[in-house]
Amino acid sequence: MPERILTLENGIRAQLLDECIDRNEIPDADSADIWIINNEKAWEVREFLISVIRHRDPKIFLKPIFLQKDLKKFYKEYKNYNLKYLCDGYIQNVNIQNKIPYISFILNAIKKLNEVVLQEDNLLKKNILYYYSRNKNIEFYESSDALSGYSYPRIEACYDGTIDAYANGRTLLYIGYKSDLLRRNYADTSHICHKCNSGFLNYREECPKCREHNLQVRVLIHHFRCAHVATEQNFVKGEKLVCPKCSMELKNLGVDYDKPGKIFYCLNDICGNEFQKPLIGVHCINCKTEQTPSELNVEKIYTYELTQKAINEIFN
Ligand SMILES: [Zn+2]
Ligand SMILES: [Zn+2]
Ligand SMILES: [Zn+2]
Known part of the structure; x- marks a missing residue:
């Protein structure tokens, strides 16, 4: 059954996605301007959003995608899936009234970026295109479910496995910073396990x-x-x-x-x-490694914004 397409305010065409999410199938990008998730299965929604994020076609991975507030109760238990950070957030029913400027901005950006040639594996550029199309900075989110306590859900969704996603995501941001495509703004300092980068640590006095x-x-x-x-x-x-x-x-x-x-x-x-x-010993709850405070990895947490160089390079 084809998924329903509605015409909303300002002639914006919205496609309600349900069965294609069960099958993890990406719909035709040209049939609608925005996608609205109409499926209550949190895991399937997450898998679908990850497929979108990892898709090669800018018309797909830049597509405005919304969750519905009415379905929020089904996702509640799965906060660690970060669903709202893997898309453009929630809307009430199919009411996009207060999102129109945001959606129009994205649709214009997609039009401009349509011509951009992407090398298949250029994840940094893909993410730069995305954040450019949203006019947003790359923000971290604090969560006890995140490996280190701080995560960049959309960046980390480009990789498999919690530990690899953490390490590769941080490396990608660092490369962006080093190549002057991302400017970083300091937010916090965190101490994490030297073996697995977990922030879930137990500190106690030792003889x-x-x-x-x-x-x-x-x-x-x-x-x-x-x-x-x-x-x-x-x-x-x-x-x-x-x-x-x-x-x-x-x-x-x-x-x-x-x-x-x-x-x-x-x-x-x-x-x-x-x-x-006493000495202080640190026990990692995640990987059980014992270590001293001086052995912990120190990680600085930043938000990142696109530099002018990054924006210039998008169109060159
Ligand atoms: Zn003793
Ligand atoms: Zn005495
Ligand atoms: Zn550990």
């Missing part, structure tokens, strides 16, 4: 002697009269506090003794080390 992280914090007591300092455990005698050095009972905090600080006690049976300065 400097045996590297155990099962530690106990113990309160120090300082007996004024004899100047003895030891952990509270050493002073406890039943209900009372008694100094192990001079055998006097400690009665009033601040008068005959104080608590100058805390120390760590290692609960590893064969260690039992007491120490003030």
Whole structure:
């Protein structure tokens, strides 16, 4: 069954896509100006959008594509699919009223870019064309589902596999920056696993002697009269506090003794080390690698915008 085509405001032809998404089939680009996803299966929608993004024909990968707000509830569980970042976002029903300037801008850009010759594997240029056609910067999105916590969904959708998509996507942006096609604006600094680039890390104190992280914090007591300092455990005698050095009972905090600080006690049976300065160990939840903070990769997070050079090169 052919997918429905509607004529909307300003004569914009919209094609409602449903069955072709089940089959991951790209419709004819010339039949409509925009595509509206009319399919509630989040995974299939994602696969379809990825096929569009990876398509060679600018008329396909630049096509304005919208999701419908009414179907949002079906996608809700699959936030990690980043559906709205892989297309032009949501519209209510088929109401494009407030999107008309945006759509017109894209359609004009597509007309201009129609003549552009693309080498098949020039992903950087493809992305430059896309962001030019949207008049948008390449923004990152923060998400606990993203490998490092920060992702560029559309860039990463050009590659398979989370780890490769992360690495190749970052490399592509870096090449764009180095070749003066992208200008980058600093946004944040992030520390990620040196092995897998995950940002899902557990930091905890470690014993400097045996590297155990099962530690106990113990309160120090300082007996004024004899100047003895030891952990509270050493002073406890039943209900009372008694100094192990001079055998006097400690009665009033601040008068005959104080608590100058805390120390760590290692609960590893064969260690039992007491120490003030623990090491910090970092455990990667994603790949289970243990590392020190200084071993983590430091990644700077940027937004990217097209340079004038990039725009000039599109048409040359
Ligand atoms: Zn220890
Ligand atoms: Zn004492
Ligand atoms: Zn890791």
